[in-house]
Amino acid sequence: MPTTLTINGTSHQVDLPGNVPLLWVLRDALGLTGTKYGCGVAACGACTVQINGEATRSCQVLLEDVDGPVTTIEGLGTPDNLAAIQKAWVANQVAQCGYCQSGQIMQAASLLAEIPDPSDEEIDEAMAGNLCRCGTYPRIRAAIHDAANMIKTGA
Amino acid sequence: MGKLKTFTRRAFIVSSVAVTGGVAFGAYLMARTPDNPLAESPGALNPWVVINTDGITLVAPRAEMGQGVMTTLAALIAEELDVALEAVNVIHGPPAQAYFNSAAVAERHYSESQHQPSGFGAIMAQAFPKVISLQITGGSTSAIDAYSRMRLAGASARATLLQAAANQLGTGLDVLKTENGHVIAPDGTRIRYADLASAAADLEPAQAPRLKSPAEWRYIGKSQPRKDQAPKATGTAGFGIDVRLPGMRFASVRMTPRLGGEMISFDASNAETMDGVEKILNLGDGVAVVASNTWLAIEAVNAIDITWGKAPYPHENADIFEKISEAFDTDPNVTLREDGELATAPTSFEAEYRVPYLAHATMEPMNSTAVITDGTLEIWSPNQAPIMVRDRCAKLAGIDSDKVTVHTPFMGGGYGRRAMVDFAEIATRVAVQMPGIPVQTTWSREEDMRHDFYRPGAIARMRGHVEDGKITTLDGQMAAPSIMAQTMKLFTGFDLAPADPTLTEGAHDQPYAIPNHRVRGHSSDVAIPVGFWRSVGNSQNAFFYDSFVDELAHEASVDPLEFRLRHMRGEHAPSATVLETVRDMSGWTGKTPDGVGRGVAFCFSFGTAVAEVVEVQQDADGVIRLSDMWIAADLGLILDPLNVEAQLTGGAVFGLSAAIHGEITFADGMAEQENFPDYDALRMASTPRFHVELLQNMERMGGVGEPGTPPAAPALANALFDLTGQRARQLPLGSQFSFLT
Numbered sequence: 001m002p003t004t005l006t007i008n009g010t011s012h013q014v015d016l017p018g019n020v021p022l023l024w025v026l027r028d029a030l031g032l033t034g035t036k037y038g039c040g041v042a043a044c045g046a047c048t049v050q051i052n053g054e055a056t057r058s059c060q061v062l063l064e065d066v067d068g069p070v071t072t073i074e075g076l077g078t079p080d081n082l083a084a085i086q087k088a089w090v091a092n093q094v095a096q097c098g099y100c101q102s103g104q105i106m107q108a109a110s111l112l113a114e115i116p117d118p119s120d121e122e123i124d125e126a127m128a129g130n131l132c133r134c135g136t137y138p139r140i141r142a143a144i145h146d147a148a149n150m151i152k153t154g155a
Numbered sequence: 156m157g158k159l160k161t162f163t164r165r166a167f168i169v170s171s172v173a174v175t176g177g178v179a180f181g182a183y184l185m186a187r188t189p190d191n192p193l194a195e196s197p198g199a200l201n202p203w204v205v206i207n208t209d210g211i212t213l214v215a216p217r218a219e220m221g222q223g224v225m226t227t228l229a230a231l232i233a234e235e236l237d238v239a240l241e242a243v244n245v246i247h248g249p250p251a252q253a254y255f256n257s258a259a260v261a262e263r264h265y266s267e268s269q270h271q272p273s274g275f276g277a278i279m280a281q282a283f284p285k286v287i288s289l290q291i292t293g294g295s296t297s298a299i300d301a302y303s304r305m306r307l308a309g310a311s312a313r314a315t316l317l318q319a320a321a322n323q324l325g326t327g328l329d330v331l332k333t334e335n336g337h338v339i340a341p342d343g344t345r346i347r348y349a350d351l352a353s354a355a356a357d358l359e360p361a362q363a364p365r366l367k368s369p370a371e372w373r374y375i376g377k378s379q380p381r382k383d384q385a386p387k388a389t390g391t392a393g394f395g396i397d398v399r400l401p402g403m404r405f406a407s408v409r410m411t412p413r414l415g416g417e418m419i420s421f422d423a424s425n426a427e428t429m430d431g432v433e434k435i436l437n438l439g440d441g442v443a444v445v446a447s448n449t450w451l452a453i454e455a456v457n458a459i460d461i462t463w464g465k466a467p468y469p470h471e472n473a474d475i476f477e478k479i480s481e482a483f484d485t486d487p488n489v490t491l492r493e494d495g496e497l498a499t500a501p502t503s504f505e506a507e508y509r510v511p512y513l514a515h516a517t518m519e520p521m522n523s524t525a526v527i528t529d530g531t532l533e534i535w536s537p538n539q540a541p542i543m544v545r546d547r548c549a550k551l552a553g554i555d556s557d558k559v560t561v562h563t564p565f566m567g568g569g570y571g572r573r574a575m576v577d578f579a580e581i582a583t584r585v586a587v588q589m590p591g592i593p594v595q596t597t598w599s600r601e602e603d604m605r606h607d608f609y610r611p612g613a614i615a616r617m618r619g620h621v622e623d624g625k626i627t628t629l630d631g632q633m634a635a636p637s638i639m640a641q642t643m644k645l646f647t648g649f650d651l652a653p654a655d656p657t658l659t660e661g662a663h664d665q666p667y668a669i670p671n672h673r674v675r676g677h678s679s680d681v682a683i684p685v686g687f688w689r690s691v692g693n694s695q696n697a698f699f700y701d702s703f704v705d706e707l708a709h710e711a712s713v714d715p716l717e718f719r720l721r722h723m724r725g726e727h728a729p730s731a732t733v734l735e736t737v738r739d740m741s742g743w744t745g746k747t748p749d750g751v752g753r754g755v756a757f758c759f760s761f762g763t764a765v766a767e768v769v770e771v772q773q774d775a776d777g778v779i780r781l782s783d784m785w786i787a788a789d790l791g792l793i794l795d796p797l798n799v800e801a802q803l804t805g806g807a808v809f810g811l812s813a814a815i816h817g818e819i820t821f822a823d824g825m826a827e828q829e830n831f832p833d834y835d836a837l838r839m840a841s842t843p844r845f846h847v848e849l850l851q852n853m854e855r856m857g858g859v860g861e862p863g864t865p866p867a868a869p870a871l872a873n874a875l876f877d878l879t880g881q882r883a884r885q886l887p888l889g890s891q892f893s894f895l896t
Contacts, residue, residue, distance in 0.1 A: 016448070017431075020451070024451075027397075027449070028447075028449055028450070031399050033390070033393075033394075033396075034391065035390070036396070036518070036519070037396065037449070037520065038518050038519075038831075039600045039831050040830075044831050073390030074391075076389070078389055078391070079385040079391060082385065086385075086389060089384070089388040090380075090384040090385050093380070093381050093797060093801070094388070095381075095384055095388065096221035096805055097517075097565070097567050097568045098392055098567070099394060099518040099567030099568060102390045105388065123839065124840035127838075127839040128839060128840060130838075131518070131831060131836060132518070133517060133518050133570070133809070134518075134568065134805045134808075134809075135804060135805040135806075135808025135837065136805065137808070137837070137839045138804065140839065141839065
């Protein structure tokens with residue numbers, strides 16, 4: 001029996017066994033390839049999406065266990081209509097290879113929803129599960145601070 | 156990046172600006188007569204610049220793997236073509252000789268009078284990059300190669316457009332000028348480049364166009380907004396793993412984990428019954444599962460019971476290093492520094508150092524997508540060497556190279572891993588068994604980490620002597636498996652035992668004046684696959700050499716930073732200035748309070764001098780945190796400061812990650828580490844604050860993708876010595892010290 005998922009506000013019917021992780025439902029069944037495979041064991045954060053607004057490693061959530069609306073990187077904004085956090089990412093030229101950045105942004109977006117003006121320590125803690133092999137951490141931190149300001153001032 | 160197929164075919168008269176490029180590059184014969192691969196594309200003014208109704212397109216000779224190359228190359232074209240940077244679209248070029256990398260063979264030693272390898276092996280080593288690495292993205296060369304050729308390409312295109320305008324208007328060239336994508340006629344009429352491009356494409360490209368003087372530059376030397384930022388912030392940048400084609404199937408593989416060994420037998424009965432598994436393929440030295448999604452393919456391939464044969468190298472880590480150390484008893488493969496009288500020079504101090512094998516661990520696991528249709532192969536492969544992908548995959552598919560179309564999507568990290576093409580070959584072998592069906596073959600993280608071309612494990616034996624506060628003798632021997640020997644065998648089939656400068660680079664080529672100074676490299680034939688890991692030999696040899704210099708400074712009771720300067724000032728002034736800069740930036744006093752340690756390190760690599768200072772702090776529980784890192788670098792010419800800063804700090808994080816966490820060990824012939832929990836890297840909290848200063852005192856332009864990496868490990872080890880009094884002569888440091896993670 002197909003499973004119904006709400007992703008980025010749109011309802012999708014997925015005809016896959018319930019034990020397929022959400023990551024692969026998104027990437028291979030629905031073509032939402034912005035969410036990345038990095039490790040498959042929740043050790044790198046590249047697959048981070050939001051379920052009910054909470055940052056979640058989609059490689060560890062089975063299709064049958066998805067219990068609320070899913071937001072992926074594609075649901076935040078587009079190149080022509082960037083969300084504030086994405087504007088901050090672009091303005092700080094955060095990405096190098098860019099592969100981990102979808103997950104970084106989804107994690108940071110959850111952080112900002114919970115703590116609108118996080119300290120460096122709060123950023124460190126929230127982002128600890130997100131690996132970046134290019135070493136873009138200083139600019140990720142700067143972008144999160146900038147995004148916090150942009151959201152606060154409505155810029 | 157898009158596809159070349161958007162160009163329709165049309166007759167087009169070719170000469171080529173590359174002829175000019177060849178003249179500009181002097182000896183590089185490969186540059187002289189490449190055919191224009193875009194010859195039949197309308198508006199192709201040369202192999203790099205296409206102007207038509209779609210706009211202005213740069214056909215980039217290098218791949219984007221995070222180093223910002225698509226923006227830097229576009230800025231060089233825009234500068235000379237006299238158009239806005241935003242107006243230049245960038246696509247990746249097809250495999251073609253015109254896109255060879257001249258800088259891959261360029262000389263980048265700090266001194267003109269350095270030792271060179273000699274003999275047949277050396278000749279082969281020199282010829283090697285020209286033969287196989289023509290279109291390589293690597294070696295910190297992209298910007299150096301592009302600085303000459305992209306500007307020439309842009310200037311030639313502009314000059315040719317001006318000639319077309321002069322012909323059309325019946326005026327002389329001297330009364331025409333260009334501005335922002337237009338030719339301006341004497342009466343002020345503005346003619347769009349796009350309206351001249353068709354006529355210009357029929358003209359002989361300008362052969363010796365004038366290049367702008369630095370005073371006229373509006374892009375070069377200034378930070379530019381990177382073209383890939385918005386796609387990468389929105390999940391819309393297409394990486395190799397994101398390729399989606401109609402009817403595409405998903406595959407995953409398990410190749411022999413005893414690298415180079417055989418597969419004896421396999422039993423796939425567990426996998427065959429899994430719902431959604433479509434095909435199980437015997438690849439001879441491994442198996443593949445084709446399925447309806449990647450996860451299922453990975454699950455199924457892991458469910459196959461496989462019996463593997465023996466590896467062609469010692470199965471246990473201790474025996475591997477024992478074999479590496481045996482190379483010290485053989486004649487050196489290279490002696491690239493030999494000054495003074497080593498036979499009679501006094502030595503009073505010795506130390507032995509050791510580093511492990513390392514994986515690249517790019518965030519995007521290895522993958523490629525291939526389809527074989529009617530005797531042709533089309534492959535989407537995130538790679539650093541498209542000509543090798545084309546030719547080697549053609550052979551596997553049993554077709555000619557001209558029947559292969561290679562697409563190079565964004566790479567989710569390269570660091571040298573994607574200079575090899577095994578992931579493209581395996582995807583091709585899968586596709587061969589699935590004719591007519593596009594198949595994406597993705598390796599699991601575990602498969603990726605256990606099937607790398609690793610940074611070799613290495614051992615160094617160092618001897619030295621100090622007198623009156625200076626080094627009088629430094630005699631270094633490094634033993635490691637030879638990357639060049641393995642790579643040449645892999646790509647030529649011949650066992651050539653070439654002279655391999657990577658055995659000692661980072662040690663034999665450092666700007667220190669020492670009267671008795673020798674560095675020898677010994678090649679070990681351990682058959683574990685090794686390859687090009689960000690900064691290659693410099694990654695281990697800077698740790699060996701700089702750590703030993705630091706030890707000698709303490710032997711001499713001289714401040715380590717001042718000690719380095721004493722040997723450097725008379726040898727290479729720009730390098731000394733780099734060290735002085737990092738001293739001033741960091742407020743280096745040579746003294747640190749209890750609980751704080753500082754270390755300095757220096758390495759000249761890829762034509763760039765880099766000095767780094769690391770500060771570590773220890774809390775009451777003994778946990779060590781990296782608080783700050785200062786980096787000074789002289790690149791000769793800086794094209795884009797913000798991007799250079801990103802490359803240097805990223806390179807340093809890569810080096811620090813390996814120094815603390817990185818270790819691939821072998822047991823029962825297999826790599827023991829297989830995923831990030833046992834092969835971790837720096838995280839947000841464990842990354843120091845960075846302070847970067849860029850200098851431009853050197854005459855030649857240096858690279859930037861790699862030089863930030865080599866000094867990181869010794870700077871940290873030297874800081875730990877300052878903090879604890881404990882000298883680390885082995886990596887990783889995480890097994891000897893307690894770090895914040």
